Amino acid sequence: MNDTPFFMEHLGLRPDADERAIRRAYATLLKKIDQEADPAAFQSLREAYDNALLWVRHDNQTGHEATIAAPAPTPAEDDPSTLASAMFAEFLQHMPALPADDDALWQQALQQSLDDERLIGISTRELFEHHIAALLAGGWQPGHEALLVAAVKVFGWGDDRRRLRSLGEAGMMLDAAIDERATFDLQAADVRYDQRQLIARLRDDTPPTTRQLMEGLPLLEQLIARFPTWLAMVASAPLIMQWRASHAQLSKWRKLPFRAERAASKAVRGRIGLLIWAIFIGMMVLGSLFSPGEKAKPQVADTAADYARRGATALDQHNLTDAIDNLTRSLRLSKDADNYGLRAIAYAWNGQLELAQQDIDQSAALNSASPMLFRARGTLAGKRKQYAEAVDAFSLSLQLDPNHVFTLLQRSFAYFELHNYPQVLADTGQVLKLDPSIGMAYSLRLDVAWMQKDKAAAMKEIERMLAARPDSSYAHHVAAFSYTQWGMRPEAIAVLTRGIERAPSANLYLYRAQLRPSAELAQRRSDLAKALSLEPQSFSIARDSAELEIGTAHFSDAQPILTSALNKAALSKSQRSTLLGLRGIAYTQTGAAALAQSDYNAARALVDNETGLNNLCWLLATHDTSLDLALSLCDASLAKAPDDAAALDSRGMVLLRMGRYQEAIASYDAALAKRPGYYTSLYGRGLARHKLGAHANGNADLKAARAIDDGVDEEFRNMGLKAG
Structure with a gap:
């Protein structure tokens, strides 16, 4: 029996080949292919290359004993982070030309x-x-x-x-x-x-x-x-x-005619979405752009100093038009290097880069050693995506004015773009020493930990963040997400529980329900009920609640949940279609065929694009229900977008459920040609190959899928599909 995986055979390699041999073989074979004339051959080669790398890396991580000699370093030109950053930089350069x-x-x-x-x-x-x-x-x-x-x-x-x-x-x-x-x-x-x-x-x-x-x-x-x-x-x-x-x-008196409208929206004036403003302006109001003590409260006055203070306050609040106006008034009365620097920052944030450069030149002419001058230069360089120049400018500013929080944080973002992670950690560490409550610094440090695959560092940052923001439901949600990302589900559930105790929210309850083991049925049901009581209009909570009842064969219990959700107006067509499809599944399983068909027809009528058709197909396929209808939905989706990898993957699932294994493999092949890293397609194809007796190739597919997502076995088990 030949135990060499099919993708290693494609590359002409033995099963024990290493990454270097795989890269050499790929480079050699790639030169023999005309990608434009024979795209299928290129896609097949690329698939074999990707799967071979995943397979070897998975073996290196789990199946081999440690060797004394260190592995050869990956060439810089092959480093995924370097290549991705280079392509991203090229895309950014191309963006201004696109309408x-x-x-x-x-x-x-x-x-x-x-x-x-x-x-x-x-x-x-x-x-x-x-x-x-x-x-x-x-x-x-x-x-x-x-x-x-x-x-x-x-x-x-x-x-x-x-x-x-x-x-x-x-x-x-x-x-x-x-x-x-x-x-x-x-x-x-x-x-x-x-x-x-x-x-x-x-x-x-x-x-x-x-x-x-x-x-x-x-x-x-x-x-x-x-x-x-x-x-x-x-x-x-x-x-x-x-x-x-x-x-x-x-x-x-100007606002009087609109008093009624303002009263109607009064309840929401103070609650701008946290995710938006924390990211876009939160870091800009960490403190004055001046050093501590330089800014006084704004006063209504007409002197240059008062206009400057009012302009600084407006800039601190990111009111750019007001900041520019007041600083301009100040500069008309008195030329000042720092005020030119402040206005340059306002212009840069406002996208007026040429005007920012003019103000920087004016500031330098008046005082070439001002920390504000270099702050402005760093800000402008960052807006131009010249991150090395931004680091240099912010560094000069910090030499003149050490421990300035705004400048430290801005430099850390520039370092991150340059992948200089040690410096990101140094700068954000200093920021947190000065003010431990600044969430953006923790977030950036968690990003660094993930990029470096440094789990211990991530755990440390989570602890520090929660200690600094113990009553923030969002902080607990982010912590749970990070734990889950690192494969620490019990810890994620525990931190969600602490978050619920301190600051209960529907999102925390929903996330905990999603993470609980399937055996904890009563606890999952309780979490979802509490989430729904906090946000009764939520589509996600209603969907998950119904899925729980359907997944545990409590079909009659799912029906009122779905009916209640469908009676609410705030649903998109896609959401309504999903809920109708779920209710149709519940009706099908209770023998109410006429009601099920009515819901299926209504769900189908709401979706007229490839995405909606595919989502409905996938819904039926994953529940192993009404497979003939599911196949027709997938085919309708592919008629609109023949090369859509998601629809091809869904179609593969339907055919796998129907026992049409060879057709399922063909559909999965087509999906993987478009998206080689689609782990559900790899796993589904592996299951189909096992059904046809191709166990070596099937095992290779399953192994490759697990290397991409180690939770894929559980995901398929929850759909009633097991490997082996």
């Missing part, structure tokens, strides 16, 4: 990056995806409204929300943004039109007129309350704050 109103061109540009040979490795592609996710989560910049749409399609975030789990906090934000966008689309056309007009206006830094402020603020507050995460990705958060600040400064 913001053409989603298709952004999608094409992203796909071209993924098709580059440098991103053939699974780890490299995932790191590139992480860069794009972090870029979007970092707040709107010109073109991001199109990039978000393109990224959701190219990376399959909307098709397979499981992918977002691996993207950390950025993935959590994107998950929320996708849900909020779906809810946005559910509104009436005229409502969406008015909101879209305002969102577009919030990308234009032209100061609003008084009438625009009075008419636009009620609608803006509504957008902030309903779609906080998505809004920050498609509109300028600094401009939103400017509009709110400008509106607050209007005379009372």
Whole structure:
């Protein structure tokens, strides 16, 4: 019997070949392929290469004894982090040439990056995806409204929300943004039109007129309350704050006609989404841009010093228009190096880079040794993505003014972009010594720990974060996510429990229910009930509650949960389709065939795109229900998008359930040709190969899938599918 895995045979290698031999074989075979003339051969070779690397690495981690000699270092040019960063930098350079109103061109540009040979490795592609996710989560910049749409399609975030789990906090934000966008689309056309007009206006830094402020603020507050995460990705958060600040400064008689609208939104004025503002402006209000003691309370006065103080206060609050206006008034009365530096920072944050450079030149002419001058230079360099120059400028500023929190944190972000992780840790460590409550520093240190695969460091940061923010439900949720990321589920459950005791929230209860072992049925049911009582409108909680009852064969108990959720108006078409599909499954299992068919028909009528069709197909396939209907849904999805990896994977699952193993393998092959790292496709193909007696190849697939996601066995067991 030949025990050589099929992918090693493809590369012409023995089973004991090492990574270096795999890379040499791949490079040799790649030269023999015309990728344009024979894309199938290239895809097959790339699949064999990726699977071989995963297989060897998994063996090295789990099956071999340690050797005395250290392994040869990976060449820098092959390092996944280096390659992904280089591709990301090239994509950033290409972004300004892409029109913001053409989603298709952004999608094409992203796909071209993924098709580059440098991103053939699974780890490299995932790191590139992480860069794009972090870029979007970092707040709107010109073109991001199109990039978000393109990224959701190219990376399959909307098709397979499981992918977002691996993207950390950025993935959590994107998950929320996708849900909020779906809810946005559910509104009436005229409502969406008015909101879209305002969102577009919030990308234009032209100061609003008084009438625009009075008419636009009620609608803006509504957008902030309903779609906080998505809004920050498609509109300028600094401009939103400017509009709110400008509106607050209007005379009372001007705002009187809009008293009713303001009263209606009073309840939500104070609660701007934490995820948005903590990330986009939280780090900018850590303290004055001046050193401690340099700033006084703003006073109503007309001197240069008073205008400067008012400008500094506005800049501290990220009210850029107000800051620029006051600093300009001050500079008209008195030329001052620090005030030119402050205005340069305001211009840089406002995207007016040329004006920022002019102010920096003026500041240098007046005082070439001012810490504010170098702060401004570092800020401008960072906006231009010249991170090495930013580090140099911030370092000079810190030489002149040590322990300045803002400058230390800004330099740490620049170091992170340069992958200089020791310096990131040094700077954020100093920040936390000065102020242990600054959450952004902990977050950045957790990012470093994950990038370096330093579990001990991550655990230490979690402890420090929770000690500094013991009553924050968000901090406990982030800690639990990090524990889960590191494979520490009991610790994740424990920290969620502590968070619930200190600051109970629906998200904490929901996450704990998701993490509990399947045997803890009563506890899971209790957590979901409490979550639903806190957020009765939540689609996610209703879905998980119904899934729990269906998964434990309590089909009659699932039906009222789903009916109650379906009677609520705040559901997108996709969400309503999912709940109808689940209720159809519950009806099917209780013998109510007519009711089940009615729900299936209604669910099908709500989805008219490839994503919705695929999601419904996957839902039925994973529950092993109505498989003929599931197959027709997958086929309908593929008719719209023949190369969609998610739909091909779902179709493979349906055929696997139906016992049509050869067809299932073909479908999984097609999915893996498009997305080589799709662990569910690898695992499903492995199961199908075992059914046909191809045990060696089946084991290789299962092994490769586990190397990508060590929880894949449990995931498939929960669907009633076991290996072996």
